[in-house]
Amino acid sequence: xxxxxxxxxxxxxxxxxxxxxxxxxxxxxxxxxxxxxxxxxxxxxxxxxxxxxxxxxxxxxxxxxxxxxxxxxxxxxxxxxxxxxxxxxxxxxxxxxxxxxxxxxxxxxxxxxxxxxxxxxxxxxxxxxxxxxxxxxxxxxxxxxxxxxxxxxxxxxxxxxxxxxxxxxxxxxxxxxxxxxxxxxxxxxxxxxxxxxxxxxxxxxxxxxx
Amino acid sequence: xxxxxxxxxxxxxxxxxxxxxxxxxxxxxxxxxxxxxxxxxxxxxxxxxxxxxxxxxxxxxxxxxxxxxxxxxxxxxxxxxxxxxxxxxxxxxxxxxxxxxxxxxxxxxxxxxxxxxxxxxxxxxxxxxxxxxxxxxxxxxxxxxxxxxxxxxxxxxxxxxxxxxxxxxxxxxxxxxxxxxxxxxxxxxxxxxxxxxxxxxxxxxxxxxxxxxxxxxxxxxxxxxxxxxxxxxxxxxxxxxxxxxxxxxxxxxxxxxxxxxxxxxxxxxxxxxxxxxxxxxxxx
Numbered sequence: 001x002x003x004x005x006x007x008x009x010x011x012x013x014x015x016x017x018x019x020x021x022x023x024x025x026x027x028x029x030x031x032x033x034x035x036x037x038x039x040x041x042x043x044x045x046x047x048x049x050x051x052x053x054x055x056x057x058x059x060x061x062x063x064x065x066x067x068x069x070x071x072x073x074x075x076x077x078x079x080x081x082x083x084x085x086x087x088x089x090x091x092x093x094x095x096x097x098x099x100x101x102x103x104x105x106x107x108x109x110x111x112x113x114x115x116x117x118x119x120x121x122x123x124x125x126x127x128x129x130x131x132x133x134x135x136x137x138x139x140x141x142x143x144x145x146x147x148x149x150x151x152x153x154x155x156x157x158x159x160x161x162x163x164x165x166x167x168x169x170x171x172x173x174x175x176x177x178x179x180x181x182x183x184x185x186x187x188x189x190x191x192x193x194x195x196x197x198x199x200x201x202x203x204x205x206x207x208x209x210x
Numbered sequence: 211x212x213x214x215x216x217x218x219x220x221x222x223x224x225x226x227x228x229x230x231x232x233x234x235x236x237x238x239x240x241x242x243x244x245x246x247x248x249x250x251x252x253x254x255x256x257x258x259x260x261x262x263x264x265x266x267x268x269x270x271x272x273x274x275x276x277x278x279x280x281x282x283x284x285x286x287x288x289x290x291x292x293x294x295x296x297x298x299x300x301x302x303x304x305x306x307x308x309x310x311x312x313x314x315x316x317x318x319x320x321x322x323x324x325x326x327x328x329x330x331x332x333x334x335x336x337x338x339x340x341x342x343x344x345x346x347x348x349x350x351x352x353x354x355x356x357x358x359x360x361x362x363x364x365x366x367x368x369x370x371x372x373x374x375x376x377x378x379x380x381x382x383x384x385x386x387x388x389x390x391x392x393x394x395x396x397x398x399x400x401x402x403x404x405x406x407x408x409x410x411x412x413x414x415x416x417x418x419x420x421x422x423x424x425x426x427x428x429x430x431x432x433x434x435x436x437x438x439x440x441x442x443x444x445x446x447x448x449x450x451x452x453x454x455x456x457x458x459x460x461x462x463x464x465x466x467x468x469x470x471x472x473x474x475x476x477x478x479x480x481x482x483x484x485x486x487x488x489x490x491x492x493x494x
Binding site for chain 2: 106109194
């Protein structure tokens with residue numbers, strides 16, 4: 001009986017250790033050695049795969065049709081804690097010079113001081129301040145969105161579009177966020193009779209655990 | 211939208227010049243209404259089109275109404291108390307340097323200029339601005355009447371159309387407002403040939419013109435150095451009208467010839483911007 005009790009206690013201790021060990025492993029399967037003691041052990045840094053990253057937008061033209069565009073030059077960083085999303089953080093930025101709507105003259109106009117004033121304000125950026133889980137596939141992200149010299153706090157849902165091992169044995173996760181901005185909040189009000197104030201933005205990217 | 215950029219400058223400039231003309235002779239020359247007439251029209255158009263701008267302006271182009279006011283004030287000083295030419299040049303240069311610095315300072319990091327590189331660019335541009343302002347003013351002094359307002363109207367129309375084509379519609383609107391104010395001055399000077407824009411009356415107009423081109427050149431990609439220089443030297447081309455063969459013509463013929471001479475560099479700039487422009491329609 002004593003042997004059985006000792007064996008049971010040993011099994012509990014071993015399974016506890018395994019469980020703790022599993023918690024210490026991030027989604028990438030790697031322990032973040034540099035993580036401060038106060039951070040969650042499951043926090044992992046990800047490298048955003050810029051070949052599979054997009055900042056897209058659409059705006060209504062003359063009140064009748066959506067016009068689409070994208071920014072071709074991006075940068076992003078992600079620290080993601082699958083177990084405690086509150087520890088996660090995300091930042092992304094795009095070069096306003098890289099705006100691309102499929103019409104060169106329109107892109108030139110968008111880069112001018114009529115809209116983005118891309119030389120004076122070369123970047124748009126977002127930096128999260130708070131992330132919380134909504135459900136298994138959705139996070140809610142709050143942070144500062146900066147554009148055209150103005151910043152505004154925004155909150156938007158982020159869909160975790162998938163995660164798992166890729167063919168090169170990297171842990172890869174995909175995210176997509178959709179939110180609406182008012183360009184007047186960023187003092188971009190030119191041609192307000194022709195273009196809607198609302199701009200719908202989609203940010204989508206894949207990220208690889210380091 | 212078009213009327214917003216035309217009616218306010220037309221009305222304000224017409225009223226200002228009418229008040230100045232009522233002063234008659236030397237009173238008209240000293241009147242601040244004359245020195246501010248074109249600048250005030252421009253400021254009215256700016257306010258109606260884009261609202262008033264706080265201080266400091268958030269974007270470089272928002273300094274344009276302040277430039278109009280500052281150069282109008284300098285014109286008032288020049289008219290009320292004629293200064294020796296060197297002193298006037300120093301004041302013009304100082305104001306031009308300040309306006310140039312305010313306009314392009316946000317881009318020092320973008321262009322990665324060193325401190326020395328920034329300083330010499332500001333100094334060189336301010337020198338160019340001073341030459342434009344002083345040269346145009348001197349010619350206006352020599353040629354009262356419709357001649358110089360017509361030169362300024364042509365130069366402003368060219369700057370408006372070319373910066374619009376380069377992708378800066380606000381500059382197109384503001385250039386149109388300047389052209390409207392100058393056009394009103396042409397009409398009034400045609401009826402009252404004693405009206406002169408000499409002795410500081412052109413400072414606001416040339417200040418706005420240089421400011422528009424400065425913004426378009428540094429904040430856009432499609433306006434080349436040569437095209438920008440053509441836009442700012444255009445009013446100075448009217449000096450070729452001082453050659454003997456033109457000088458002896460009747461006043462109205464001289465005015466038309468000077469306006470035609472002003473259009474020469476504008477045509478070059480226009481051709482350059484059209485050749486550089488990408489194919490394809492963009493009807494807004």
